[in-house]
Structure formats: structure tokens, C-alpha cells
Amino acid sequence: MIFKDGVSIEGIKPEAWAIAVHADRVWKQLGREEGVTITSGTDGRHSTHSLHYRGLAFDLRTYYFTGCQAKQAKKLLEYNLGPDYYVLIEKTHIHAQYTHDNVRK
Secondary structure (H helix, E strand, O other), X not given: OEEOOOOOOOOOOHHHHHHHHHHHHHHHHOOOOOOOEEEEOOOOOOOOOOOOOOOOEEXXXXXXXXXXXXXXXXXXXXXXXXXXXXXXXXXOEEEEEEOHHHOOO
């Protein structure tokens, strides 16, 4: 597991750490020896009500994956995390969050 320079993990909740642990396994399964690269935790600029600011979300690098690999990573991550998590493919990363009280923003 790698953290991009400047990523803040201050205030990350245990539910979000589950994202990082499962993503690291999935990325390795998909051939990334170093595992997942976390590109955002509680840092960065996100929507006003983003769960990043509450320590419940991570952004996970995917630009090195093909479209099929990114979809497979999303599917495997969703399967491993279960229904309390929301996983979304973005242009250069996967956003994953714990859907506290089923909030999906």
C-alpha cells in the first residue's frame, strides 16, 4: 500500500481502513505488486458533504488499469466490502466510502 505525497489520514475511521485493506488485496490480485495507491483521504477538495471530510472515504488510483481492470477492481471491492459501502469509478481513480446511514453523496 502506498500513500500519494500529501495524503492525510488524520481522522480516518476504522470503516474506511477496511476500504484500504481490501483495495490493497484487490490491486495485488490484479497484478499491482505494490498494491493500491491511496490518492486522497481526509485531504483534498471534494463536494461540501463529502464523506472524505468525515474520515469515511478514500480515493484509489486506477489510471494504470485498463477499463476492464478498473471495472473488475470495482466489482471485487464491492464484493469484499459488502452493502454498507459505495464504490464509484472516476476518471483516474475509484472513490470508495462507507455509506454511514446509507448516505451516498
